[in-house]
Amino acid sequence: MANEKTIANAAVPQTNMMRVIAPLAGWLIPGAGHLIQKRWIRGILIFLSVTIMFFSGLGMQGKVYGFNLGDLLDMLGFIGDFGNGLFYFIARSMDWGQGAIFRATADYGTKFVVCAGLLNFIAAIDAHHIAIGKKQ
């Protein structure tokens, strides 16, 4: 009985930490929120999906939005791009995604980058749900 209580008490701080760390790690590195909770296949699939989308978007000459307070769509574009976590900061620091749009698919590229970020937000929230025990 006492042993069970000890185990339960020991599990609480880890869960409390994990509910913060998992979504943060998942946002920073796609899939990391699942990987640190030992959901290996889900983590790898999320990493591959977000990474392929993000870099395909950049390869199609898509735009990466910086922080702005201008047009509403530009602000929303920034929020979406920001969801890519570390990839976003790398892209901004390397000046990727700044090219002028010459082709129709470049607009697709911009949407790819935004959607990759939004998918990563969803995955980070899913990692949080796993951490709080709402999902297996």
Next chain:
Amino acid sequence: MTLNFSHFTAALIFSICASTVFGITQRDNTRAMIRYGLYCLAWFIGGVLVAGWFMWFLKR
């Protein structure tokens, strides 16, 4: 590096990646995840084909 995808290839890559994340995040067990991922993929690709044919008829 510049990638020159056709419209359909771009839509296909988008569909596969989005369906994978939707499947994983929106369902609780592995079997349901796979089913929901395939369901989303079918709707994405079906939607692309229907929209493509609709625009083809619109052009004519």
